[in-house]
Amino acid sequence: MKAGFPHMGDVWLPMVAILRGVGVEPVVPPPYSKKTLSLGVRYSPEGVCIPFKLTLGSMIEALDLGADVIIMAAGPGLCRFGYYAKIQERVLQEQGYKFDMVTTELFEGKFIGVSRFIKRLSGGASMATVYSAVRLGLKKIGALDDIERAVHKVRPLEAVQGTATKIFDEARHALDEASNARSVDLVKADFFRRLDAVERNPSADPLKVGVIGEFYVVLEPFSNMDVEIELGKLGVEVHRTTFVSEWTKFSLFLSMLGMTEKGKLHKAAMPYLKRDVGGDGWETVGEVAYHAGHYDGLVHLAPFTCMPEIVAKNIIPSMKEQIPLLTIICDEQMGRAGMLTRLEAFVDLLRRRRDAQRKAGALAHAAAR
Ligand code: SF4
Numbered sequence: 001m002k003a004g005f006p007h008m009g010d011v012w013l014p015m016v017a018i019l020r021g022v023g024v025e026p027v028v029p030p031p032y033s034k035k036t037l038s039l040g041v042r043y044s045p046e047g048v049c050i051p052f053k054l055t056l057g058s059m060i061e062a063l064d065l066g067a068d069v070i071i072m073a074a075g076p077g078l079c080r081f082g083y084y085a086k087i088q089e090r091v092l093q094e095q096g097y098k099f100d101m102v103t104t105e106l107f108e109g110k111f112i113g114v115s116r117f118i119k120r121l122s123g124g125a126s127m128a129t130v131y132s133a134v135r136l137g138l139k140k141i142g143a144l145d146d147i148e149r150a151v152h153k154v155r156p157l158e159a160v161q162g163t164a165t166k167i168f169d170e171a172r173h174a175l176d177e178a179s180n181a182r183s184v185d186l187v188k189a190d191f192f193r194r195l196d197a198v199e200r201n202p203s204a205d206p207l208k209v210g211v212i213g214e215f216y217v218v219l220e221p222f223s224n225m226d227v228e229i230e231l232g233k234l235g236v237e238v239h240r241t242t243f244v245s246e247w248t249k250f251s252l253f254l255s256m257l258g259m260t261e262k263g264k265l266h267k268a269a270m271p272y273l274k275r276d277v278g279g280d281g282w283e284t285v286g287e288v289a290y291h292a293g294h295y296d297g298l299v300h301l302a303p304f305t306c307m308p309e310i311v312a313k314n315i316i317p318s319m320k321e322q323i324p325l326l327t328i329i330c331d332e333q334m335g336r337a338g339m340l341t342r343l344e345a346f347v348d349l350l351r352r353r354r355d356a357q358r359k360a361g362a363l364a365h366a367a368a369r
Pocket residue numbers: 049050051052078079080081214215216278279280303305306307308309
């Protein structure tokens with residue numbers, strides 16, 4: 001069996017570790033590109049969001065590389081994304097592709113459910129083998145996410161632009177090659193050392209900006225045109241609460257204990273939203289309420305036609321917590337030059353605002369003495 005899956009963000013890293021660990025050959029489609037998007041757009045129904053188009057394009061790339069099975073998330077609780085696998089299966093069959101679509105209901109059965117799913121997929125690997133493969137996959141993505149958090153801090157400080165991003169790319173490959181938990185720990189320690197050693201610009205004075213919004217476009221750099229890298233180049237320290245490792249930790253384990261990944265965000269959103277609006281709309285409202293006053297600004301990533309984010313976007317202006325916010329609508333019509341111009345203008349505004357606040361603070365301090 002050759003198992004392919006859509007190449008979203010860094011999800012490929014644990015997927016490859018898990019599939020290899022249970023003896024299934026992974027087919028990793030290339031990172032998203034214009035070709036992926038145009039393949040997806042060509043065969044997608046009008047009006048679907050960019051996650052549908054990109055995952056469809058990526059499935060085609062995996063099938064063209066020889067995959068005979070496609071793994072895809074599905075089920076209720078994932079907004080309309082939960083139905084995408086079924087539609088995509090039909091679209092691909094109409095194009096003449098012969099394959100099995102294997103879907104997993106990520107929210108049901110938690111860790112045990114996902115382990116059973118992997119056992120079935122493997123054709124009978126022992127549960128001990130499955131657990132050890134899943135543990136290694138989760139350890140790898142946990143390590144990569146920790147390294148990425150450090151990268152977010154180094155990017156706006158680095159003397160030579162692009163150094164931290166290059167180190168991060170190398171970390172991905174090193175973690176992919178790590179064959180056990182011990183080597184994952186060694187790789188992580190090594191890359192933390194390398195990031196610590198990056199030469200700093202002594203005059204750097206980073207702004208703090210949160211990147212919030214829909215799960216998929218927040219985690220997939222192609223769909224948001226590398227917004228985090230671009231913010232780093234503009235001297236911004238990016239803060240993000242959405243990470244694959246956090247999400248899996250809560251979805252597969254801690255939710256069984258009644259803990260939710262973004263409980264504090266849900267609480268912060270309560271005055272504005274009494275119930276879940278699907279997708280990440282609730283979290284987006286919560287992030288605005290929770291982070292106002294802590295960050296200099298927020299960049300809100302929202303896919304075109306995404307109902308949960310449309311709901312959130314319409315609530316934000318009436319919230320009592322106010323923070324400068326730039327919404328970027330992600331779809332195939334998005335142009336890099338336009339996005340960068342808006343980002344530069346936003347960061348410029350944030351810097352002037354912070355300078356004015358500092359000046360006012362210094363004057364008030366002097367007057368009080
Ligand atoms: S949350 Fe929005 S963008 Fe994401 S899959 Fe659902 S509808 Fe599409």
